[in-house]
Amino acid sequence: MTAYGLELDSIVFAYPDGERKTTASPSGDRLAGGGADTQSPPVLDGASLGVAPGAKVGILGANGSGKSTLLGIIAGLHEPRAGTVRVGDILVAKKTLKAARLRLGFVFQDPDDQLFTGSVYDDVAFGPRNAGLSDAEVRERVESALATVGIPELAERPPFRLSGGEKRMAAIATVLSMDPGILVLDEPSAALDPKARRRLIRLLSGLPQTVVIATHDLDLALDVCGRAAILHAGRVEAYGDSRAVLGDAALLERCGLEPPLSSGSCAICGRRP
Amino acid sequence: MRDPSRALAAFYSIDALARRHSPVHDRHPVALCATTAAFVVTAASFGRRDVSALLPLFLYPFVTLALSGLRPAELLGRVVAASPAILAIAALSPIFERAPVRVGPWILASGWLSCASIALKLALTVSAAFLLVATAGMGGVARGLRAARLPKLVVLVFQMTYRYVALLLSEVSGMARAHELRAGPRKGVGKTLWGPMLGGLLLRSYDRAGRVHDAMAMRGFDGEYRSGRDGPFGGLDAAYCTAWSAFFAAARFLDISGALGRAAGFIARGAAS
Incomplete structure (x- = not known):
């Protein structure tokens, strides 16, 4: 496995139906070009971000700030109006999409979107089989991925019978089995209980891949990610060391976020961590 | 209203059945598909008033059920579920075919023979279809269809x-x-x-x-859904397919029921004398 870097340069994106996904509107009428959606305000308006190979980066922002959209652009699910994405040395475009996706593991916000076959084993094996690996290699990859996420005993279970935490781990296993160099996760801690969340944090912290996480869970970002980027009004408002970014109360307030719980004082003794 | 989540569970239970291992499950999906196709063609090729001649064909679902380790209730449940449709189709025959025929000591409308023949044929084909899906899985069926050059x-x-x-x-x-x-x-x-x-x-x-x-x-999906049952077609697979095809041909062209009836009569007479 080779960890790859990621480079997003001046990304501009608007949904074709003109639906505004952000609450605070940037200058939407600045876009050039024709088409029915020329006037639609962009969700992302010049967002740039560089992620070093092996780094763990949290993408943060209020509801509708464009976090999921940004991840979709990284994965080639959305095509930006302007700007470029590089996965390692590959410039993401229609022709290079397949090669770029081989380096990228994308974990969707809803694990049910990712688990569509009749068993966890088949779901985890789906990627390696598409890569043309032999049955023995597929089995090896599946067993290794399930062991990494700690659910080897669930291999034969139908995904719809799993708990939320188990589904999340299975969804992560489905991309780990493809041995990606970059892992992109959309709201990985959503709907997890504290124990499952702690397990997820341990798992993500120990992965050797480059990890990009879009999340509302600022504490998870603080625990897992060395660096954090805050999206606001279609742009990357701040990007740097997680503790510095998440410790800036004025910045968080301006971007519609609240400080992470772990940075507050103890409700019982009043001490700060 | 029936709980849709139960219908979903029943739906996925077919996938679970196909993941078992048995002398039938372990056969190549193309062998299973070819055998089922031969069985369905044989059953359909009998005359519209053939009833006793169809009976030897029940050996196929019985033997497959026994070898595959599936519970008879799993098959019967599906046949019962399909029975209203089967009976609705078969029940029209006595209305339209009123010519009298002698069946042993009784004289019946010929439509009753057609009715019994249609019901038997439909029960046989529904059983064969279920046994195919429960042993080869939907992925295996697709593999068989591809082998048939679809x-x-x-x-x-x-x-x-x-x-x-x-x-x-x-x-x-x-x-x-x-x-x-x-x-x-x-x-x-x-x-x-x-x-x-x-x-x-x-x-x-x-x-x-x-x-x-x-x-x-x-995860690399390119339009070809790979089920993981893509191993080589071996000697046992060929033997399975050939043996059943030979039996179906015998059931179609030899009067097995008549021969068995005559043999039973001969034995009974011998025992009486």
Whole structure:
């Protein structure tokens, strides 16, 4: 496995139906070009971000700030109006999409979107089989991925019978089995209980891949990610060391976020961590 | 109203059955598909008033059931579920075919023979179809269809339709629960809600299908659904296919029922004298 870097340069994106996904509107009428959606305000308006190979980066922002959209652009699910994405040395475009996706593991916000076959084993094996690996290699990859996420005993279970935490781990296993160099996760801690969340944090912290996480869970970002980027009004408002970014109360307030719980004082003794 | 989540569980239970191992499950899916096709063609080729000649064909579902380790209840449940359709088709025969025929000591309308023949043929083919899906799995069936030179696109549509049913059931399950919890004492869905609910279901399932497709594309899906049962076609597979085909040919062209009847009569007479 080779960890790859990621480079997003001046990304501009608007949904074709003109639906505004952000609450605070940037200058939407600045876009050039024709088409029915020329006037639609962009969700992302010049967002740039560089992620070093092996780094763990949290993408943060209020509801509708464009976090999921940004991840979709990284994965080639959305095509930006302007700007470029590089996965390692590959410039993401229609022709290079397949090669770029081989380096990228994308974990969707809803694990049910990712688990569509009749068993966890088949779901985890789906990627390696598409890569043309032999049955023995597929089995090896599946067993290794399930062991990494700690659910080897669930291999034969139908995904719809799993708990939320188990589904999340299975969804992560489905991309780990493809041995990606970059892992992109959309709201990985959503709907997890504290124990499952702690397990997820341990798992993500120990992965050797480059990890990009879009999340509302600022504490998870603080625990897992060395660096954090805050999206606001279609742009990357701040990007740097997680503790510095998440410790800036004025910045968080301006971007519609609240400080992470772990940075507050103890409700019982009043001490700060 | 039947709980849609139970229907979803029943749907996925077929996948679970196909993941077992047995002398039948371990056969190459192409061998299983070819045997089933030969069986269905044989059953359909009997005359419309053949009843006793069809009886030897029941050996196939009985032996397959025994070798595969499937419970008879699993097969009977499916045949019973299909029985209203089977009986509805068969029951028309006595109405339209009134010519008298002698059956042993009785004289009946010939339509009753047609009715019995149609019911037996449908029960046999429903059993064979279920046994095929429960041993080869839908992936195996698709593999068989591809081996029969059906276009990739047709097979893909078949597989995706199967998966879409699961997705649709899961959406129906969520909507039905949401409706039930707010419907108060009213039973069922009121006529005024049929349109909005069906429209909502279509849009939701369409969106979800799009996300599932994205998840598949992210893991290298290129239009060919690989089920993992792509091993080589071996000697045992050929023997399985040949043995059953020989039996079907014997059942079709030799009067096995008559021979057995005569042999039983001979033995009975010998015992009496």
